[in-house]
Amino acid sequence: MIINHPLLGPRDAAEFVYLGDAALLHRPNKDDENAAQAFLEYQYLRDNPAGVHRELWYHEQGDRSWLVVTRNTLTHEITDVQLAKDVARAEGRSR
């Protein structure tokens, strides 16, 4: 698989480390009333779709950036790559 890094161009997937579903960006608030249940779901439960999946990849052998990659788990086709920083920023959650 080739991941088209937004800053660095096409890179072999072997340069990256995979973390999983990009929902992991949305860590629950520990002070919420239902925090225990929210953290259980955050930590252990997955949508695990067959098809389009947004997921986190870390460019360990490159510029050490986190990416949000949109990839089809049935075909491995990658349709979109963004810096995780930009994704979080767009949600108003980062500098």
Added chain:
Amino acid sequence: MRYSAFQILKEGITGNKGWKPAWREPEPKAEYDILIVGGGGHGLATAHYLAKEHGITNVAVLEKGWLGSGNIGRNTTIIRSNYLLPGNEPFYELSLKLWEGLEQDFNYNAMVSQRGILNLAHSDAQRDAYTRRGNAMRMAGADAQLLDADGVRNMVPFLNFDNARFPIKAGLWQPRGGTVRHDAVAWGYARGADSRGVDIIQNCEVTGFQMQNGQCVGVHSSKGSIKAKKVAVCVAGSSSRVMEQAGLRLPIESHVLQAFVSEGLKPTIPGVVTFGAGHFYVSQSDKGGLVFGGDLDGYNSYAQRGNLPVVEDVCEGGVALMPMIGRARLLRMWGGVMDMSMDGSPFIDKTSIPGLYFNGGWCYGGFKATPASGWCYAHLLATDNPHPTATELRLDRFMTGRMIDEKGVGAQPNLH
């Protein structure tokens, strides 16, 4: 028809005209006592033991494809019970005992070959860990022997013992481990279940669950709606996809694992050898091909095929362990989709929906578990109580903190 040497002789003399198909191809009835979703090894084993051990025969197995089309037909055929933790080891030892009597049990030649399995240790710490594991195995009634470096050398002299990074210091040897002809397991269980009246329905995809007052009362399928008192899902690899139709999210990710077969070589490797430090394990098939595999590709996938970096990694591990295979050619390779559970251990449990049961999360250790999985799932379905060896394989263990996070059962997605 009972298979025997006499039967072969008789059929041989009479022109082999008396053989019958090993199972029927029935149309689904309107209602069953138990519907098993998924006609893989585990589903068929469940049906077989429901009929044979519990006398429940008004059962159907629904299979999307054909028998043997999933992971039961695309694995590396290893059986073993070399686990450590109390939630696992008695279960896998039950499985190994069932393997030992399997061919007599379902009257089918599954080529169960107890040629032994050897885990290699490369440091004092790892040898100590294997000592502990071996003791845990023996306490659960399994067999285990700790070999020193000379013991390993006597058994498999062709390994690279003096690798600078991973010198071979010891080995944990389980003589009763080995290999089994994988798709014969599916066929044998299918035949066993069918002969007792279970309907095995192929090319029948489940498209949804019938719900009534919050209870599961059947399924919708490509062959129409079928009612059932109990619905037992058993579709490892596709668990999330199927259970999503019931509105359940699972502690599972689907990952792809690749396996490989080399060209046929002279008999060389006596049993199964695992080189965990190098992400490589190997056995030799009866036809002579080296059957080997390694790590997951490491990302969510339903594609049943992997990518080249892992092919390279597995082959490097193999050549590091056994330099002599450097010139062997790969004959074929394939990928299977694994239910990777969040702690590396499986589930055999009721769900939060009455009437709906779940079996899955086998990571890449499902094949060896086939008989015990069927045995325990059948027990759960028949009695509504978990089998004593499967009491820990619960869906709610992440909530209660009773994870079974055994190292060496496979890679967990949270570590990738």
Added chain:
Amino acid sequence: MNSNELSVVMNQVASDAELAQTPLHHAQLEQLAAHTQTDDAGILLGERGLTGQLVLRIRGDLADASRAVESVLGLSLPDRLSFHGDPTDANGCALTWLSPDEWRLCCPIDRAFELEKALRNELSTIPGVTHAIVNNSGGFTLIDLSGRDALNLLKKSTGYDVRPHRFPIGKAVGTTFAKTSITLLRVGENQWQIWARRSFADYLWLWLQPTSRDYGLHILKE
């Protein structure tokens, strides 16, 4: 109190009295060179002597920061996937982009302390720019690679697209090389520089030797 007073900067480079060696010193390259000498070698390899290495991290207005850096080094901050300066000049400086807020300066080792102090001074005077400088000298070893088959050797070793039209002179890329990670710089038509971690230098060397065998290997002396 400005940020400069908060930081304690010391000279981390050993004095001449101490014996400091490159990571591949023990490989006795000169002796190896005698063994591997061929008249018509396709691959020329050599390890650079000890190099001063400073990692610069800068956030804020990069145009201002770049002017400050240029006033010290004579080199502005390079944009992504590139370097400024001549990495082959043992007496000069070269500045390489590593990530959006990170650069590595390679300089003569006896100038590392002086340049670190000067860069800190200049950068701390710019409003709105924050910076950090770490002396990383000795963390990496620099391997010069040239020869008519240099490209073939790279193609065998890395998954990155090193074909000349995709990898022009002046480009610098962090990528995988065999089982380790490197920074790869194209410094001339057939000239490359490989930066490898000190702890992986042996591994890299043991990879490079057999991989070069098909083309003939000649080892360069400093």
